[in-house]
Amino acid sequence: MPPVVQLEDIHKIYDSGEVPVHAVRGVTLQLHRGEFMAVMGASGSGKSTLMNTLGCLDRPTRGRYRLDGVDVSGLDRNELADLRNAKLGFVFQGFNLLARTTARENVELPMLYGQRRYSSAEMHARAMRSLDIVGLSDRADHFPSQLSGGQQQRVAIARALVNEPQVLLADEPTGNLDSKTSVEVMGVFQQLNAQGITIVMVTHELDIARYCRRNLIMRDGRVVSDIPVPDRLVAEAEMTRLREAESAAKLTD
Amino acid sequence: MHLGSTLTVSFRALRRNPMRSLLTALGIIIGVGAVIAMVSIGNGAKSMVEAQIASLGENVLLVFSGSFNQGGARSGAFGAGTLTVDDAEAIRREVSTVVAVSPEVRTGAQVLANGLNWSTQILGEGPDYLAIRAWPLSEGAMFTDGDVRSVGKVCIIGQTIATQLFPDGSPVGQTLRIRSQPFKVVGVLSAKGLSVQGADQDDLVIVPYSSAMKRVTKQTMLRSISVQATSAATLDLAQNDIISLLRQRHRTTEQTDDFTVRSQVEIAQAATATSNTMTLLLGAIAGVSLIVGGIGIMNIMLVSVTERTREIGIRLAVGAHGREIQLQFLTESIVLSAFGGTLGILVGIATSELLSALNNWPTLVSTTAVVIAFFFSAAVGMVFGYYPARKASLLDPIDALRYE
Numbered sequence: 181m182p183p184v185v186q187l188e189d190i191h192k193i194y195d196s197g198e199v200p201v202h203a204v205r206g207v208t209l210q211l212h213r214g215e216f217m218a219v220m221g222a223s224g225s226g227k228s229t230l231m232n233t234l235g236c237l238d239r240p241t242r243g244r245y246r247l248d249g250v251d252v253s254g255l256d257r258n259e260l261a262d263l264r265n266a267k268l269g270f271v272f273q274g275f276n277l278l279a280r281t282t283a284r285e286n287v288e289l290p291m292l293y294g295q296r297r298y299s300s301a302e303m304h305a306r307a308m309r310s311l312d313i314v315g316l317s318d319r320a321d322h323f324p325s326q327l328s329g330g331q332q333q334r335v336a337i338a339r340a341l342v343n344e345p346q347v348l349l350a351d352e353p354t355g356n357l358d359s360k361t362s363v364e365v366m367g368v369f370q371q372l373n374a375q376g377i378t379i380v381m382v383t384h385e386l387d388i389a390r391y392c393r394r395n396l397i398m399r400d401g402r403v404v405s406d407i408p409v410p411d412r413l414v415a416e417a418e419m420t421r422l423r424e425a426e427s428a429a430k431l432t433d
Numbered sequence: 434m435h436l437g438s439t440l441t442v443s444f445r446a447l448r449r450n451p452m453r454s455l456l457t458a459l460g461i462i463i464g465v466g467a468v469i470a471m472v473s474i475g476n477g478a479k480s481m482v483e484a485q486i487a488s489l490g491e492n493v494l495l496v497f498s499g500s501f502n503q504g505g506a507r508s509g510a511f512g513a514g515t516l517t518v519d520d521a522e523a524i525r526r527e528v529s530t531v532v533a534v535s536p537e538v539r540t541g542a543q544v545l546a547n548g549l550n551w552s553t554q555i556l557g558e559g560p561d562y563l564a565i566r567a568w569p570l571s572e573g574a575m576f577t578d579g580d581v582r583s584v585g586k587v588c589i590i591g592q593t594i595a596t597q598l599f600p601d602g603s604p605v606g607q608t609l610r611i612r613s614q615p616f617k618v619v620g621v622l623s624a625k626g627l628s629v630q631g632a633d634q635d636d637l638v639i640v641p642y643s644s645a646m647k648r649v650t651k652q653t654m655l656r657s658i659s660v661q662a663t664s665a666a667t668l669d670l671a672q673n674d675i676i677s678l679l680r681q682r683h684r685t686t687e688q689t690d691d692f693t694v695r696s697q698v699e700i701a702q703a704a705t706a707t708s709n710t711m712t713l714l715l716g717a718i719a720g721v722s723l724i725v726g727g728i729g730i731m732n733i734m735l736v737s738v739t740e741r742t743r744e745i746g747i748r749l750a751v752g753a754h755g756r757e758i759q760l761q762f763l764t765e766s767i768v769l770s771a772f773g774g775t776l777g778i779l780v781g782i783a784t785s786e787l788l789s790a791l792n793n794w795p796t797l798v799s800t801t802a803v804v805i806a807f808f809f810s811a812a813v814g815m816v817f818g819y820y821p822a823r824k825a826s827l828l829d830p831i832d833a834l835r836y837e
Contacts, residue, residue, distance in 0.1 A: 237750065237830050258754045265752025272834070276747050280449040290751040292438050339751075 269340030367415030460726025461773030469781025475712025514654025557645025573620030746833030766818020774810025
């Protein structure tokens, strides 16, 4: 099976200001189906630019990017949009749900665009299935303001999954969550990965990266380290540990 | 994205913020409401005038002294009197297409009866007057040629005089003093109500013109001559014949005519033309407020686009084409303005009904105006929503997603 993501000598140079910024300087990597990769690096390391390239939101200045076999360099703005709709799912740090819109309607959003047309019954059914996967089908008619941070992020994950993408791209998904909720959400990602979904996650927290399987570290636009994660954490185990620690704390009070 | 989901998305977006949507549409609501109300009032006035034409008598010409075209001094209508009773007789005698003639003089005077007095208008007319005006009597009979010849002291009174001065029983046979002279009431006119200008048409007394000229006023010239032609077909011919006859008698030419001959239709048309111009003017002013409403929509849509930059970023990220974003915002703008237009139409109709009830103005809601107003408001949404929608569609997803 060919890799789902193939980057060949990717460069990105921003030319808008006085000095051109060489954000990504020759990144070559491959991602196979079912991988769970963390991308780490300080600010300015180029990890955001790399994610934008992976997400087909931006075109590389040099080099080739093949997503699921499709070379994206020949595609125009609308074709890229269709590609994103069909093959990618996005999860953001700030959740980016539509306010005053129910969870179900939020999850339905990607189905309003793209090449495939769904009837409203089909959209309803697919959205509910997606919410089911993240365990929120009982909150389908809630507004984001009525959901906790963790629940909102899970709705965002459901939205990212609704079109059955090849790759899930997550940009600091636990950045706005407390430590306990972060573990919960990482548990959802691990569950999805166990079912075969490919995930790429940008994070600057080593603790969070330990839930992934592969760790890519960037500096000054280059990959400086690309290793499997040692001492991998399992979310369920961590949740249990936290719960025990909490009840232990209560007993001593 | 097909039309159905575009409309759904747009409706959802507008529903998310109902107060803002309403306030944005307010300009359109007021503009359209004003247009509809003004046009309805204008139409109502016009139809009243048209009804008045119908009630004034058919095939009627009015000859009055003074001309609007006089070379040097414009004496205007009813100016220095130049029409004589002989002119009226000549018209009756010599113009074959004329079937009835009534010379007219007019003055105001106090009248007394039963110890009550009243200030009213005295009309001196010929016996054909009621027939020419198609004004039936409710009691009694019109005075005759004999009364005119004998300068008789007889009169016909309007309903208002009857009510005011003869509260008990029939006025017919009773005496009415006009400028201290006793006149016998021989008939009572049927009610006519208020004129378009708001005057009481039942507040008058009609006496033979000879009696008016000799006993009530000192006028020797006529104010006007009412003429009835044999039929609608002969009206123009009659008009021309009268003009030629009077030109001959007065020795005037077209440039120096000291009289004017108008058909009732022409008079009414002049009034209608004025009200048409008024309606158009009012409509135009209201139209300006529609434009202002459109600018309001554009402003709010621009603010909306800026506020929803993140949302646009998400839509682009999950696969929206720029065109689809543009269509979404354009649809929102059109839905907003069309919704405002509909509300405005309802408000306009309600306002015109209210004004009609309060002030006794007639109003007529024009279907044409409603349809034009609706499509115009939708067009305003399309025109003023275009720029914000275009702006939204050109956003870069990465920048949009990063927007604070």
